Amino acid sequence: MSKNAAFIGMGVMGYPMAGHLQKAGFSTTVYNRTAAKAQQWVAEFGGASADTPKEAAANADIVLVCVGNDEDVRSVFFGDQGILAGLAPGALVVDHTTTSAGLAEELDIAVKAAQSEFVDGPVSGGQAGAENGQLSIMCGGEQSSYERAQSVFQAYGKGWQLLGKAGSGQRCKMVNQVCIAGILQGLAEGIALAQKTGLDVEKVQQVLAGGAAQSWQLENRAHTMAKDEYDFGFAIDWMIKDLGYCLDEAKRNHLTLPVASQVRGFYQELQAQGMNRCDTSVLLRKLKQDN
Template sequence: MKVAFLGLGVMGFPMAGHLAVRGGHEVTVYNRSAAKAQAWVEKYGNASAPTPAEAAGDADIVFACVGNDDDLRSVTTGPDGAFSGMRKGAIFVDHTTASADVARELYEAAGKLGLGFVDAPVSGGQAGAENGALGVMCGGDPDVYAKAEPVIAHYAKACQLMGPAGAGQLTKMVNQICIAGLVQGLSEGIHFARKAGLDLEKVMGVISKGAAQSWQMENRWKTMNEGKFDFGFAVDWMRKDLGICLATARHTGAQLPVTALVDQFYADVQVMGGKRWDTSSLVARLERKG
């Protein structure tokens, strides 16, 4: 296939690479910073384009992974946006973590142009993107999803259609709600073990084999214990995601007391200078407070 990929951040860069290397597709990339697009071309070959519209021109499927709702509107319906360059029948797959509202908005806009649209946020972090092992939760029409799923599979460990437009984004909100509580619980457990004078390696060796086990525990307890946070999913991005969750909860009537509390804990981490720290840095807040 001819495909395009818009947005070459820590997630998009390797995801687009998998489309070229694993998939063997003809890939044209676009990035707001042209230098990043050039770096991708130097690593993977293929081509870059100066605008989303030009990148999308001949593509069967256009993928995007950008920052937020406004960034997404910019690369789709904005000046030189991808929708203006896509041919009728082409599909737009959005991997941005954004609101369900913007997913529905762009689904409607795409439909009026004869385009398919799938909201497809991902979970698995930078490591998942690099290893081609992401979880992808999708919203959209079944026939459109069926065409996109085999291509998404080049960087996915699991991919599932969750329902109509917006359902993918709503599922990603569930993911972030669960992670927020898990990381805070793990942070408190590590902090408590230290204060109690326990050997943390032995503690984790035992409890990680029981009901307390989680991905966060397996992959983050060592770096949390060492105070290393200069990697992973940034606190700024987590607060953006939790803000979407809380706004949606107000609209739906869902109660998210723990999520709201953890969001404020992340605000404390930002004040500490941890805006770009990994989300596991919640433990640093506890250590600072003694």
């Protein structure tokens, strides 16, 4: 694959991901809605910035996107200044944004109509994973397109998998978020019980880490939850958005997700209290409010 790349979206995930891409030898042009952030990236990593998604995509063999939600994705793909307006035939587009599966299917059709290739590739690993180049990438698309993308994934991923046709990556990310929601609620309840009964949460975490209760959340969030620290990590605003996609997809498939639905409701209550930028582990604070 040619080394000309474009990266759209310089948020907490896209900024370091694009940095890894540039360091891996890709000539990277970035675009961000707030131009100052793109210019800051250029000052730090080199490469170039563009004034529009169309301009960023114009000379790129691979275009990567990581923005906020379905509406944000549509705003950078479509229109006179969107990616599709500048996309060269034969280019590969990878959307790393967590979106609905329906949008991924829509983009697959639109990109193929532009004689290019598409992969939906939402990621897991959070800001730390993006900064350390240790993201897990869940992919949907054609096998040949997925194979093209792997040379790029090596720059910021630790593992990736093709799950099926376009939209499959997003559906896998939904599974990921549903699992996380349940684990965090269970962890919140467990820590609350430990604290109420006078146990040392740090010691509890250490002993549980060697057994069946082990999880990334237990290892990385138990100690901060015990100290009521939530000013970091994956904001509940984004989890509410993601779980909304999960519940919509479940409904389309005649499935109920009671735990995911309940936990999303808890997050919405916390959001209404102004905790919208707190880490998703803030569920413990909600539990304490109710007891």
